[in-house]
């Protein structure tokens with residue numbers, strides 16, 4: 288009882304601090320270098336009034352989740368955890384409020400706009416512990432029911448030594464979503480993480496992923512965005528011990544006036560660590576895409592291998608792509624590479640396909656699908672990987688045919 | 692009987708440059724014609740304009756397939772109408788497997804011709820048989836289209852596409868270039884197997900070797916954007932000895 292109230296006062300004082308900073312600084316904006324391309328001050332209201340949860344009608348979510356039947360489902364509606372299925376053995380969920388030390392650890396940098404604005408408005412915080420090898424994927428779905436609704440959620444994942452999980456994270460609906468996921472992976476643990484972003488074209492989504500890897504821990508992220516609106520998909524990984532590896536693969540399809548920002552920051556603290564980042568961005572209409580990829584290799588981190596590649600396919604002359612690679616390398620025995628390319632549909636390839644009877648629209652769709660096939664291919668090793676690939680291919684196809 | 696493919700006084704420009712300058716050619720069903728000619732004479736240009744590639748402008752003349760003009764038809768409709776071009780330089784398409792491509796192509800053409808689409812299982816059987824005859828193994832069907840294929844594999848893959856699409860008029864643009872002796876034989880057998888009374892073929896080549904296997908009915912020489920000589924298969928043998936010197940002169944003059 289006493290512990291709880293002291294926690295509450297700790298939490299309250301931290302949240303008050305976050306609110307004060309938010310009141311002074313507001314949403315992430317251009318004053319911060321990391322937000323040069325994505326200024327939210329004009330996109331979000333000055334504040335959100337958190338609504339109490341009211342679900343009068345069933346929200347049909349079938350087409351919005353990742354569509355894996357045997358996944359364990361957790362559903363957040365407007366930022367509140369509305370539905371928890373039976374959890375498999377080796378997986379437990381607890382309220383963040385019971386773990387004061389984790390909040391302090393999580394909010395280590397109050398100057399970070401994603402952290403203070405999340406904490407200032409926080410509605411739900413949970414801690415997910417994974418202690419074994421979990422075969423069933425865990426899906427966490429986030430849905431906002433209306434434009435004036437917002438979700439502010441913090442999730443802390445802790446994977447014990449040797450634990451493994453396939454995590455499916457999906458986002459849909461309207462309004463504003465702000466998720467901070469902190470992932471702590473002990474040695475030899477494996478997390479496969481699919482992030483499916485398919486919100487309506489008015490949604491603003493700020494999704495931050497912070498991953499901390501111990502020895503031999505592997506983190507594989509595949510992010511697919513088929514959204515309208517504004518999205519920032521940010522991933523930060525810290526490599527604490529040898530043998531840790533992160534693979535980040537992103538496929539973005541944007542059209543209309545969408546603004547989609549992929550930001551990665553890979554912090555190689557330890558020697559003998561590896562990372563591999565690949566982003567494929569497809570921009571149509573007046574969409575704006577951003578890839579900011581930073582790799583930091585610390586002085587003692589010898590024999591690090593880090594590759595980073597960003598390719599964009601422009602389907603319209605009014606679309607815009609910004610690429611900002613940053614390599615900060617302080618060790619001498621490393622292999623780091625960055626490559627980026629911005630191109631258009633290959634007209635010779637298009638003619639080749641058409642000369643085989645494939646209509647122009649179908650041929651274009653085929654080339655665009657081919658452009659991101661490598662990203663979806665990385666789902667091979669995920670639990671239910673074949674189903675995920677099939678579902679995502681279908682959605683990509685539907686998306687492309689609709690916009691063709 | 693009217694010709695299967697009738698090319699009449701065809702003038703084609705790419706940008707400002709006229710490349711085909713009044714080309715006439717007529718191929719009847721069941722016939723195999725060969726076109727030989729020096730580099731840059733317009734052979735690939737002819738094949739592209741037949742297939743409907745953008746940027747090749749017909750300024751005069753016409754192309755008729757079964758009496759229907761192709762001039763205003765888009766590439767996919769020409770394929771449906773029965774035209775097929777085996778490319779001199781087949782394209783690589785990352786991320787699209789050969790199998791997916793073949794299936795999409797065959798079903799698009801079948802739909803266009805008012806035939807039923809093939810289901811996955813029967814298509815697999817159908818393609819495997821054809822691929823085997825061309826010594827293309829299953830692995831080549833699973834890989835992305837032409838990506839990392841050797842020159843010879845790409846050419847055999849072109850013939851595979853021809854054999855699954857069953858065109859009425861096939862144009863082969865230097866399908867023999869880059870093939871080793873065995874592959875040349877395999878390809879020639881694949882092509883010969885498709886020779887029948889309903890089908891016309893136009894074989895573009897620089898070498899007699901291919902024509903030894905695919906015995907053409909008629910041989911043409913294309914130089915300077917025109918057919919400058921038409922004759923029997925012996926014409927090809929003659930060229931092998933004396934080159935194009937005699938014919939190039941005629942056009943320049």
Ligand SMILES: Nc1ncnc2c1ncn2[C@@H]1O[C@H](COP(=O)(O)OP(=O)(O)OP(=O)(O)O)[C@@H](O)[C@H]1O
Pocket residue numbers: 705706708710728729730731732733734735736737779
């Ligand atoms: N896109 C183009 N723009 C300008 N000139 C072109 C273009 N395509 C072809 N040409 C020119 O047209 C002429 C004919 O080219 P084409 O490729 O048809 O020759 P070819 O007979 O197939 O030669 P080869 O035996 O080397 O394959 C050449 O002089 C070539 O440079």
Ligand SMILES: [Mg+2]
Pocket residue numbers: 734735736779864865
């Ligand atoms: Mg040529």
